[in-house]
Amino acid sequence: MVGEVPGLLWSPVSSVSHAPVVLMGHGGGLHKKTPALAARARDVVTTWGFHVVAIDAPGHGDRERSAEDDRARADLRQAHTAGDAERFEMVSVRYTASLAERAIHEWQTTLDALQELPEIGTEAPIGYGGGISMGTAIGIPLTAIEPRITAAIFGGGFFVNEALMEAARQITVPIQFLLPWDDEYVDRYSSLALFDAFASKEKTLHANPGDHRSVRWIGLDNEFLARHLTRAATAPA
Amino acid sequence: MVGEVPGLLWSPVSSVSHAPVVLMGHGGGLHKKTPALAARARDVVTTWGFHVVAIDAPGHGDRERSAEDDRARADLRQAHTAGDAERFEMVSVRYTASLAERAIHEWQTTLDALQELPEIGTEAPIGYGGGISMGTAIGIPLTAIEPRITAAIFGGGFFVNEALMEAARQITVPIQFLLPWDDEYVDRYSSLALFDAFASKEKTLHANPGDHRSVRWIGLDNEFLARHLTRAATAPA
Numbered sequence: 262m263v264g265e266v267p268g269l270l271w272s273p274v275s276s277v278s279h280a281p282v283v284l285m286g287h288g289g290g291l292h293k294k295t296p297a298l299a300a301r302a303r304d305v306v307t308t309w310g311f312h313v314v315a316i317d318a319p320g321h322g323d324r325e326r327s328a329e330d331d332r333a334r335a336d337l338r339q340a341h342t343a344g345d346a347e348r349f350e351m352v353s354v355r356y357t358a359s360l361a362e363r364a365i366h367e368w369q370t371t372l373d374a375l376q377e378l379p380e381i382g383t384e385a386p387i388g389y390g391g392g393i394s395m396g397t398a399i400g401i402p403l404t405a406i407e408p409r410i411t412a413a414i415f416g417g418g419f420f421v422n423e424a425l426m427e428a429a430r431q432i433t434v435p436i437q438f439l440l441p442w443d444d445e446y447v448d449r450y451s452s453l454a455l456f457d458a459f460a461s462k463e464k465t466l467h468a469n470p471g472d473h474r475s476v477r478w479i480g481l482d483n484e485f486l487a488r489h490l491t492r493a494a495t496a497p498a
Numbered sequence: 499m500v501g502e503v504p505g506l507l508w509s510p511v512s513s514v515s516h517a518p519v520v521l522m523g524h525g526g527g528l529h530k531k532t533p534a535l536a537a538r539a540r541d542v543v544t545t546w547g548f549h550v551v552a553i554d555a556p557g558h559g560d561r562e563r564s565a566e567d568d569r570a571r572a573d574l575r576q577a578h579t580a581g582d583a584e585r586f587e588m589v590s591v592r593y594t595a596s597l598a599e600r601a602i603h604e605w606q607t608t609l610d611a612l613q614e615l616p617e618i619g620t621e622a623p624i625g626y627g628g629g630i631s632m633g634t635a636i637g638i639p640l641t642a643i644e645p646r647i648t649a650a651i652f653g654g655g656f657f658v659n660e661a662l663m664e665a666a667r668q669i670t671v672p673i674q675f676l677l678p679w680d681d682e683y684v685d686r687y688s689s690l691a692l693f694d695a696f697a698s699k700e701k702t703l704h705a706n707p708g709d710h711r712s713v714r715w716i717g718l719d720n721e722f723l724a725r726h727l728t729r730a731a732t733a734p735a
């Protein structure tokens with residue numbers, strides 16, 4: 262719990278001090294210990310000996326929903342039922358931007374709190390392992406303004422607006438970008454434009470068939486964060 | 499040497515019988531033992547114990563150039579020097595299609611000859627590890643009509659025409675597709691459309707910054723062929 266934000270920290274049973282930390286965002290409508298996220302967290306902790314942190318996004322998981330959250334969710338459901346793609350996109354973009362604005366500040370407060378922990382401190386390299394969809398809509402503006410994040414996994418499956426494109430242009434750290442090739446709602450070309458926008462010299466796009474729920478990731482580079490965060494950890498200060 | 503086509507077969511020092519075979523295409527203007535191809539071949543042979551075969555494409559390497567080859571190369575050079583992108587594309591598409599037509603038949607004859615070898619026979623699983631550019635312009639129509647090929651690596655970096663799109667739609671085997679994100683000549687969206695066209699249930703797109711000469715592949719799934727060809731080898735007949 263950081264301030265009012267419920268969070269979870271997974272740590273290895275025994276770890277080197279200042280082991281890397283991975284911030285894991287969750288998708289829209291999900292929460293900090295949703296099964297896929299928990300499985301990825303466990304994998305990172307047991308395979309690499311890193312710490313993993315997840316927090317509930319505003320209006321998600323154990324957090325209270327504001328009137329705005331309720332209204333946005335009702336609007337999204339309604340647009341979905343009515344098959345009104347234009348309205349669905351408009352509400353989704355606006356609501357996600359509002360969530361991201363709040364969530365970025367919460368992630369930064371979380372990072373401050375983590376760095377107070379003696380086993381993490383200010384020396385632990387930090388990566389964003391955001392998953393696709395809402396986790397990326399939050400992770401991109403966060404990574405753009407947060408110099409403590411030195412590598413990030415992002416992905417498609419959500420509507421990209423100009424503010425996100427602009428944030429992507431500010432990002433120079435290594436990026437792994439996961440694209441579900443056949444999203445039901447989101448034009449893949451907007452995700453490809455987003456990938457193109459990152460200023461990072463090292464960036465990898467990885468696409469597999471399926472939408473953001475059905476996609477099965479095959480041939481993924483599972484060592485991406487380990488490679489970059491471990492390199493950061495051993496690089497001279 | 500198969501008929502009039504000079505070729506190379508790399509084989510492991512000791513191999514299980516009927517070990518998988520990888521057909522390696524080379525890029526335009528290159529040849530069967532160009533350094534990058536030879537390095538990949540060595541890697542496949544030593545890491546996986548597979549056989550690797552490369553043949554010179556028509557008018558390439560140790561083969562005589564026809565009047566058509568000489569004319570096409572001169573035209574390409576001239577269009578390149580003049581900065582005439584439209585003419586460069588037109589000549590390139592026409593010449594590559596003509597090469598592919600000849601090369602497909604030569605690969606099939608090569609496959610027939612390989613299957614006569616006792617250590618290969620008709621049981622060895624066969625993959626195409628074509629690299630990008632011309633290797634793919636040949637590999638796609640070859641894989642579309644050649645049921646002996648059960649997995650293929652293709653890539654972007656060349657001009658895609660409707661015949662190639664149509665061939666891609668016939669392909670159902672697992673595909674790994676490598677896209678140099680910033681090709682000097684070729685619009686990346688034509689390569690993305692080609693990836694989209696494959697009928698394969700299992701296909702992975704992998705993109706890194708750079709054009710088809712400068713790209714540095716990072717986070718690539720190097721076990722793609724091994725996974726599919728070994729699975730094929732152990733599957734019941």
